[in-house]
Amino acid sequence: MSASVAREAAAGRLAEEMRFGKPAAGWRLRCYTVIFEADTRAGRLFDVVLILAILTSIGVVIADSVDSLASRRGALLDALEWAFTILFTVEYAARLWCVRHPLRYATSFFGVVDLLAILPSYLALILPEAHLLLDVRVLRLLRVFRIFKLAAYVGEYRALAAALAASRRKILVFLSIVLMIVLLMGTLMYVVEGPEHGYTSIPAAMYWAVVTMTTVGYGDIAPQTDIGRLIASVMMLLGWGIIAVPTGIVSAEMTARRFAGRQTTTRTCPECLSEGHDADAQYCKDCGAKLPPYARD
Numbered sequence: 001m002s003a004s005v006a007r008e009a010a011a012g013r014l015a016e017e018m019r020f021g022k023p024a025a026g027w028r029l030r031c032y033t034v035i036f037e038a039d040t041r042a043g044r045l046f047d048v049v050l051i052l053a054i055l056t057s058i059g060v061v062i063a064d065s066v067d068s069l070a071s072r073r074g075a076l077l078d079a080l081e082w083a084f085t086i087l088f089t090v091e092y093a094a095r096l097w098c099v100r101h102p103l104r105y106a107t108s109f110f111g112v113v114d115l116l117a118i119l120p121s122y123l124a125l126i127l128p129e130a131h132l133l134l135d136v137r138v139l140r141l142l143r144v145f146r147i148f149k150l151a152a153y154v155g156e157y158r159a160l161a162a163a164l165a166a167s168r169r170k171i172l173v174f175l176s177i178v179l180m181i182v183l184l185m186g187t188l189m190y191v192v193e194g195p196e197h198g199y200t201s202i203p204a205a206m207y208w209a210v211v212t213m214t215t216v217g218y219g220d221i222a223p224q225t226d227i228g229r230l231i232a233s234v235m236m237l238l239g240w241g242i243i244a245v246p247t248g249i250v251s252a253e254m255t256a257r258r259f260a261g262r263q264t265t266t267r268t269c270p271e272c273l274s275e276g277h278d279a280d281a282q283y284c285k286d287c288g289a290k291l292p293p294y295a296r297d
Contacts, residue, residue, distance in 0.1 A: 031098035035098060050091065057084040060077055081121065085118050088117050159254065160254070166253050174246065186202055186208065215236065
């Protein structure tokens with residue numbers, strides 16, 4: 001893991017610690033360290049097992065949607081689904097138990113995702129004949145929410161999210177320029193081609209401009225005049241450059257952040273329980289207490 005990714009992951013875990021409340025001692029602290037921290041062998045093993053379980057459970061949901069598999073292996077798929085439901089229920093309960101502010105975690109994004117991952121199975125038991133539900137199987141589709149839990153265990157997700165947040169103003173300026181080009185070129189095509197060639201209004205012409213600039217090219221509206229084809233050619237060439245601009249903005253921000261920070265860890269201060277210290281730090285950056293030696297096992 002690079003220094004910037006480690007720094008972003010540690011910063012994210014520090015924010016979670018401050019919001020949800022890290023226990024001071026005992027079994028709750030041990031459970032918290034395993035579930036929410038990743039610099040220990042137990043924490044890394046927990047993350048790997050949970051990711052494998054999430055991916056496997058999503059595979060079960062996908063397989064259950066195939067009629068040929070569901071008819072031949074329906075009982076096995078149902079048993080696996082309930083096994084995963086129980087597993088994720090225990091994990092959700094453990095997360096609520098080991099934090100000092102369980103309501104804050106339950107109402108957070110990943111807390112809601114955790115609940116949506118297990119709720120459909122129980123709803124299907126309670127409301128199998130509900131008239132408002134056209135098909136109980138629709139509830140099972142909500143289990144795909146489990147895939148969003150993967151983002152909580154990938155440090156690169158936090159680095160990408162931070163780069164997107166830092167680039168938001170540049171991207172907004174870029175999008176405003178794109179919208180102005182779409183408006184101008186769409187209006188020009190409306191004047192040149194006119195309703196007789198399918199450009200019935202300026203919004204319809206703007207739709208054509210967006211489809212052409214993004215190189216999608218549905219072909220439902222196409223220029224018929226030579227001037228219109230010339231304008232379309234210019235839009236196509238603009239599309240090549242426009243598609244690359246947001247990627248360049250975010251890539252430049254990620255590169256800058258990669259070389260800007262030092263390696264941080266999830267090592268916790270024994271006095272104030274703050275997290276996110278540098279790997280070579282000897283004293284807590286918040287309270288000044290001496291830190292235990294850092295050793296990645």
